[in-house]
Amino acid sequence: MTNEKHVLSILVDNQPGVLSRISGLFSGRGYNIESLCVAETTDPNISRLTVVTKANQPLVEQIKKQLNKLINIIKVHELTGSKYVHRELALIKVNAKTENRAEILRIVDIFRGKIVDVGPDHYTIEVTGDEGKMEAILTLLRPIGIKEIARTGTIALFRDSK
Amino acid sequence: MKINGTQILMKALQEEGVDVIFGYPGGAVIDIYDELVKTDIRHILVRHEQGAVHAADGYARASGKVGVCLVTSGPGATNTVTGIASAYMDSIPLVVITGQVPSALIGNDAFQEVDIVGITRPCTKHNYLVQNVEDLGRIIKEAFYIARSGRPGPVLVDIPKDVGKALAAYKVPKEIKLKSYNPTYNPNLRQLKKVTDLIKTARRPMIFAGGGVVLSKSHMELRELARKAQIPVTTSLMGLGAFPATDPLWLGMIGMHGTYRSNMATAACDLMIAIGVRFDDRVTGRTDTFAAQAQIVHIDIDPTSIRKNIPVSVPVVGDCKITLSQLNELLADTDMGDLKAKRSGWLHQIEGWKNAARLSYEQDDKIIKPQFVVQKLNELTQGKAIICTEVGQNQMWAAQYCQIEEPGHFITSGGLGVMGFGLPAAIGAQMARPDKLVVDVAGDGSIQMNIQEMATAVQYCLPVKIVILNNGYLGMVRQWQELFYEKRYACTCMEHAPDFVRLAEAYGAVGLRAEKPDEVEKVLREGLAVKGPVIMDFVVAKEECVYPMVPAGAAITEMLLV
Numbered sequence: 001m002t003n004e005k006h007v008l009s010i011l012v013d014n015q016p017g018v019l020s021r022i023s024g025l026f027s028g029r030g031y032n033i034e035s036l037c038v039a040e041t042t043d044p045n046i047s048r049l050t051v052v053t054k055a056n057q058p059l060v061e062q063i064k065k066q067l068n069k070l071i072n073i074i075k076v077h078e079l080t081g082s083k084y085v086h087r088e089l090a091l092i093k094v095n096a097k098t099e100n101r102a103e104i105l106r107i108v109d110i111f112r113g114k115i116v117d118v119g120p121d122h123y124t125i126e127v128t129g130d131e132g133k134m135e136a137i138l139t140l141l142r143p144i145g146i147k148e149i150a151r152t153g154t155i156a157l158f159r160d161s162k
Numbered sequence: 163m164k165i166n167g168t169q170i171l172m173k174a175l176q177e178e179g180v181d182v183i184f185g186y187p188g189g190a191v192i193d194i195y196d197e198l199v200k201t202d203i204r205h206i207l208v209r210h211e212q213g214a215v216h217a218a219d220g221y222a223r224a225s226g227k228v229g230v231c232l233v234t235s236g237p238g239a240t241n242t243v244t245g246i247a248s249a250y251m252d253s254i255p256l257v258v259i260t261g262q263v264p265s266a267l268i269g270n271d272a273f274q275e276v277d278i279v280g281i282t283r284p285c286t287k288h289n290y291l292v293q294n295v296e297d298l299g300r301i302i303k304e305a306f307y308i309a310r311s312g313r314p315g316p317v318l319v320d321i322p323k324d325v326g327k328a329l330a331a332y333k334v335p336k337e338i339k340l341k342s343y344n345p346t347y348n349p350n351l352r353q354l355k356k357v358t359d360l361i362k363t364a365r366r367p368m369i370f371a372g373g374g375v376v377l378s379k380s381h382m383e384l385r386e387l388a389r390k391a392q393i394p395v396t397t398s399l400m401g402l403g404a405f406p407a408t409d410p411l412w413l414g415m416i417g418m419h420g421t422y423r424s425n426m427a428t429a430a431c432d433l434m435i436a437i438g439v440r441f442d443d444r445v446t447g448r449t450d451t452f453a454a455q456a457q458i459v460h461i462d463i464d465p466t467s468i469r470k471n472i473p474v475s476v477p478v479v480g481d482c483k484i485t486l487s488q489l490n491e492l493l494a495d496t497d498m499g500d501l502k503a504k505r506s507g508w509l510h511q512i513e514g515w516k517n518a519a520r521l522s523y524e525q526d527d528k529i530i531k532p533q534f535v536v537q538k539l540n541e542l543t544q545g546k547a548i549i550c551t552e553v554g555q556n557q558m559w560a561a562q563y564c565q566i567e568e569p570g571h572f573i574t575s576g577g578l579g580v581m582g583f584g585l586p587a588a589i590g591a592q593m594a595r596p597d598k599l600v601v602d603v604a605g606d607g608s609i610q611m612n613i614q615e616m617a618t619a620v621q622y623c624l625p626v627k628i629v630i631l632n633n634g635y636l637g638m639v640r641q642w643q644e645l646f647y648e649k650r651y652a653c654t655c656m657e658h659a660p661d662f663v664r665l666a667e668a669y670g671a672v673g674l675r676a677e678k679p680d681e682v683e684k685v686l687r688e689g690l691a692v693k694g695p696v697i698m699d700f701v702v703a704k705e706e707c708v709y710p711m712v713p714a715g716a717a718i719t720e721m722l723l724v
């Protein structure tokens with residue numbers, strides 16, 4: 001059975017310690033975490049965690065059941081497949097010499113990114129998109145010289161409100 | 163009217179019907195103790211906090227109620243961890259209350275500060291740090307609710323010292339409703355219909371029952387199902403007592419030290435109805451060969467148990483008791499045909515396995531065999547005693563040779579296998595059942611891990627009977643070394659042990675010893691008749707092994723017999 005990426009959207013009580021219960025569950029049972037984002041929802045008592053994990057089908061079923069078993073977890077949805085929107089934001093600091101500034105701007109333009117900081121020899125680019133788009137822009141920027149990257153990890157929602 | 167936190171705590175405990183607490187005081191809980199002694203809740207002062215948790219565990223299993231512990235912060239709290247982890251593995255409902263340093267000092271490495279909520283997160287069903295006295299009453303009520311509902315388990319409540327002193331009105335919700343916690347009690351009817359169809363068509367069915375049947379008190383429903391549908395029954399270690407060991411349909415225990423017939427039946431059955439089990443590796447051996455010819459039905463209240471280790475044909479999430487009684491109703495409406503005739507070949511085959519390899523040992527007139535002691539104990543107690551065990555060979559011989567008839571009569575640390583569990587658990591069981599004979603079948607190694615609880619037994623006149631199978635070894639480890647490490651007995655010989663008879667006397671209990679086979683019955687009779695706690699030291703064969711044995715990771719049919 002192949003390990004595939006699964007995006008889990010987890011609604012939890014917004015209480016101290018909940019994140020540690022979840023991360024502890026993953027580390028204690030040897031599950032993998034590719035990325036993890038947390039923030040409040042419209043209801044300040046509830047937070048949404050988005051976890052991307054790599055697992056085969058039976059394992060991801062077990063992960064969902066184990067998450068559901070935690071007392072502070074309200075709901076676990078799997079947002080894998082085409083019925084959901086997923087996005088990530090990245091800040092990418094690239095080498096920007098006079099000779100390649102134009103090319104960088106072109107790339108940023110194609111990916112509908114923004115230059116959010118400029119220095120004598122760098123640009124910092126802000127770009128959002130799904131995983132494929134992230135990979136694509138990074139591939140193009142790599143030869144130019146990426147100095148640093150910060151990525152948020154994936155967040156996701158169902159396309160119809162659910 | 164406002165009362166302080168310790169008063170709120172006592173009120174909440176009393177509303178939960180708590181009548182006994184196992185505990186040990188200290189600075190962080192001194193206020194709670196000050197209030198506790200004003201109530202009519204009994205307090206059992208153990209001699210080590212680990213003992214408190216195992217005692218509460220034994221109490222919970224023997225009474226069917228939630229066991230309660232109270233300990234201080236720091237070392238008091240860390241000493242409870244082994245007991246909590248054991249209760250978590252065995253799904254035993256406990257509420258463990260720990261004192262904590264004052265809120266203002268939390269995070270400052272204060273004296274006797276430890277993050278017990280962090281430490282116990284992976285081994286509790288849930289835990290709480292009480293940050294506001296206003297929440298205390300509700301949290302205690304929630305803790306009991308969570309501990310006993312669904313798949314039971316231990317819940318820890320950490321109470322900072324200042325919360326005990328702070329004032330608030332006593333308010334707890336009438337009913338606990340948690341939007342994030344709703345165990346599924348009622349099974350899916352469509353799934354149950356599939357089960358009845360399978361039962362009707364199966365040629366070689368068996369039932370595999372576990373601790374879930376004991377915990378949900380569904381033993382009567384289980385017996386009805388087995389007898390009505392003529393299905394033989396095996397259990398896990400935790401399930402002993404769910405089905406009477408004297409019933410003709412009884413297969414004996416399954417797994418690493420299970421009976422030959424149970425393991426052979428597992429390999430040959432075409433339908434396995436697994437009820438309240440979690441397919442531990444000590445049960446399954448190599449998973450890809452486990453019940454490989456069978457359709458497996460798995461009934462459990464915890465969805466995570468289903469398909470965790472073993473693929474299943476028909477999963478049924480639900481409470482064992484409700485599920486079994488609905489299943490029995492469905493079966494009552496089903497024409498099962500001539501079941502006796504349909505099953506006779508299968509039951510005959512099982513009888514053959516039974517006769518091919520019974521549990522056995524050879525007793526000469528010189529050296530006491532440990533199995534002989536347990537068998538005699540069983541003869542004398544006739545399934546009426548509550549048998550607690552330590553861990554190791556003693557535990558397995560107790561499981562094999564004590565014929566357990568009813569749930570709550572076999573109390574052992576199954577999942578975690580904690581040496582030192584038996585004596586404090588026996589103390590707790592005796593508290594719950596003063597009318598019962600409570601015996602701890604012990605090893606010479608294990609008994610020394612919580613021997614200090616002898617003082618507790620004597621102080622509270624709890625007449626527990628300790629049967630030490632004294633082989634001078636950490637016998638179960640030695641057995642593995644004998645069988646799989648060419649007899650290299652690395653550090654398993656207990657070269658020095660106390661004189662257990664004089665030790666018993668030093669504690670103010672009775673000590674007896676048997677060194678020859680013909681003394682065994684006499685010592686047992688004499689010891690069991692004593693009104694107070696007794697240690698019986700049986701000097702047994704040093705290098706006896708527990709058989710059958712399935713080597714770890716082997717298929718369940720690859721049994722080493724005697």
Ligand SMILES: Cc1ncc(C[n+]2csc(CCOP(=O)(O)OP(=O)(O)O)c2C)c(N)n1
Nearest residue numbers: 554555556581605606607608635636637638
């Ligand atoms: C706290 C703890 N430490 C270590 C072990 C590993 N262990 C399992 S059985 C055993 C030997 C137990 O010896 P004893 O109590 O004398 O029982 P016997 O097997 O000889 O009957 C050991 C060391 C354990 N189960 N628990």
Ligand SMILES: [Mg+2]
Nearest residue numbers: 605606635637
């Ligand atoms: Mg021993």
